[in-house]
Amino acid sequence: MKSPERETIVALSSGALPSGVAVIRLSGPQSAVICEAMTGTLPPPRMAALRPIRDRNGLLLDRGLVLFFPGPNSFTGEDCLELHLHGGRAVVESALNAATEYENCRLAEAGEFSRRAFENGKLDLVEAEGLADLLAAETEMQRRLALEQSSGHLSTIYQKWREQLLSARALIEAELDFSDEADIPGSVSDRIWSEMSSLARDVEQVLANLKAGEIIRDGFAIVIAGPPNAGKSSLLNALAHREVAIVTEYAGTTRDVLHCELDIGGYAVHLYDTAGVRDTSEPVEREGIRRAYRKMEEADLVLSLRDYASSAAEELDIPKGIPVLNVVTKIDLYTDSFPQRSEAILISSQSGQGLDTLRSAILTELKERTSTVSLAIPSRLRHAQHLRDAADYIWNAVRAENEGLEIRAEFLRRAADTLGRITGKIDVEMLLGKIFSEFCVGK
Numbered sequence: 463m464k465s466p467e468r469e470t471i472v473a474l475s476s477g478a479l480p481s482g483v484a485v486i487r488l489s490g491p492q493s494a495v496i497c498e499a500m501t502g503t504l505p506p507p508r509m510a511a512l513r514p515i516r517d518r519n520g521l522l523l524d525r526g527l528v529l530f531f532p533g534p535n536s537f538t539g540e541d542c543l544e545l546h547l548h549g550g551r552a553v554v555e556s557a558l559n560a561a562t563e564y565e566n567c568r569l570a571e572a573g574e575f576s577r578r579a580f581e582n583g584k585l586d587l588v589e590a591e592g593l594a595d596l597l598a599a600e601t602e603m604q605r606r607l608a609l610e611q612s613s614g615h616l617s618t619i620y621q622k623w624r625e626q627l628l629s630a631r632a633l634i635e636a637e638l639d640f641s642d643e644a645d646i647p648g649s650v651s652d653r654i655w656s657e658m659s660s661l662a663r664d665v666e667q668v669l670a671n672l673k674a675g676e677i678i679r680d681g682f683a684i685v686i687a688g689p690p691n692a693g694k695s696s697l698l699n700a701l702a703h704r705e706v707a708i709v710t711e712y713a714g715t716t717r718d719v720l721h722c723e724l725d726i727g728g729y730a731v732h733l734y735d736t737a738g739v740r741d742t743s744e745p746v747e748r749e750g751i752r753r754a755y756r757k758m759e760e761a762d763l764v765l766s767l768r769d770y771a772s773s774a775a776e777e778l779d780i781p782k783g784i785p786v787l788n789v790v791t792k793i794d795l796y797t798d799s800f801p802q803r804s805e806a807i808l809i810s811s812q813s814g815q816g817l818d819t820l821r822s823a824i825l826t827e828l829k830e831r832t833s834t835v836s837l838a839i840p841s842r843l844r845h846a847q848h849l850r851d852a853a854d855y856i857w858n859a860v861r862a863e864n865e866g867l868e869i870r871a872e873f874l875r876r877a878a879d880t881l882g883r884i885t886g887k888i889d890v891e892m893l894l895g896k897i898f899s900e901f902c903v904g905k
């Protein structure tokens with residue numbers, strides 16, 4: 463039986479319509495035939511050519527740029543065709559319809575181009591995740607981290623470790639083969655175990671960067687907390703540059719946790735406003751206060767606010783271990799010179815005084831927590847789980863001195879497999895759906 467030809471897929475790969483230019487991308491064995499049929503000729507590989515674009519009946523749809531990438535030298539590794547059209551809805555619609563008229567050509571699913579690139583060895587899983595993050599990146603630091611990952615630097619590190627494990631294993635197996643011939647003194651294995659210990663430490667060092675990666679990729683959670691009327695909601699509004707929260711002179715205005723997104727120095731920040739904390743028997747307010755504390759527990763940083771006029775120590779009970787910045791508010795009301803009480807940052811949400819100082823204090827905190835020595839920053843829990851397992855297997859191998867070389871080699875094999883799962887060298891079928899469904903259609 464003749465095996466069915468791989469389908470050619472087509473999609474709009476550029477953004478929302480209407481747009482200046484729209485890029486329609488095809489990938490698969492029919493790309494060249496469709497190119498000739500729709501544009502008259504096959505342009506030289508990877509050279510843009512201006513051509514009329516026609517449907518099957520010869521009707522002119524648009525005049526646009528045509529690019530052909532013969533496989534395997536394309537994004538997907540297959541023959542690829544790009545039609546750069548005018549970005550009108552009807553233009554794009556008619557071109558997509560025209561392409562799918564051809565045999566074995568259909569609309570692509572979300573992430574299908576990247577999935578083919580993965581299947582053809584053009585991308586590994588870490589790079590594919592990086593690419594998904596690059597498309598989702600909204601801040602400068604997210605963009606940098608994603609670009610780093612999508613261009614294979616992290617993959618190279620994981621791959622190098624895997625090779626180190628495999629060659630250590632090979633040396634051990636070789637030693638096992640000669641083990642009848644009595645113990646060779648100063649055998650290779652002494653050297654191997656010290657190398658493996660240092661490898662486990664390298665893995666753990668990258669693992670230690672996980673939190674930094676999460677802060678960059680998923681954002682930094684800052685919770686504004688303090689007594690009622692301290693000016694918490696006013697600060698949220700001032701930093702967001704819009705009226706997110708209701709502000710009144712009544713203590714106890716905010717009940718629910720409110721939220722806005724900020725970009726501080728290229729970092730994504732989630733800023734939360736909470737109910738003012740005080741003793742109260744009012745049930746709605748009590749629930750608000752309970753939620754305020756719950757939010758503080760999840761915070762990366764708490765801004766503890768206090769009205770300048772208020773008596774110093776308030777009963778804000780910030781959960782242990784959560785970093786705090788003390789902020790004194792409403793300083794516009796007090797024009798006289800300030801006796802420097804504590805190291806609090808003095809602000810006025812009304813006049814804007816001190817807000818830049820507050821922003822740079824936050825940025826300093828962010829930089830401290832993301833300035834990892836090495837550039838290898840895993841941004842996903844998926845990597846971290848495998849890295850933790852890999853390090854544990856290596857330590858097991860190193861420490862199993864009394865267990866015999868077979869068992870120790872088996873631990874190294876497991877460590878190597880675990881690393882292989884991160885880049886997709888091993889056992890990936892289950893993951894593929896999840897990773898590639900994060901993409902949009904056309905990617």
Ligand SMILES: Nc1nc2c(c(=O)[nH]1)N(C=O)[C@@H](CNc1ccc(C(=O)N[C@@H](CCC(=O)O)C(=O)O)cc1)CN2
Nearest residue numbers: 475485487508529531534535536537538539544584905
């Ligand atoms: N028009 C257009 N712009 C684009 C893309 C695209 O597909 N089309 N990209 C889509 O993501 C990005 C660029 N990424 C690309 C990655 C690989 C190849 C490619 O043809 N690779 C071949 C040849 C490499 C070479 O000549 O150096 C290969 O890997 O074999 C093209 C684009 C961003 N800009």
Ligand SMILES: Nc1nc2c(ncn2[C@@H]2O[C@H](COP(=O)(O)OP(=O)(O)OP(=O)(O)O)[C@@H](O)[C@H]2O)c(=O)[nH]1
Nearest residue numbers: 690691692693694695696711714715716738811812
């Ligand atoms: N003069 C001055 N008034 C401020 C400033 N910030 C807040 N206020 C006033 O203080 C009062 C309380 O402000 P909110 O921002 O609602 O205080 P809150 O901490 O959110 O209060 P709750 O939600 O009740 O806990 C309002 O009348 C604000 O206008 C400021 O910087 N200067």
Ligand SMILES: [Mg+2]
Nearest residue numbers: 694695715716
């Ligand atoms: Mg409030």
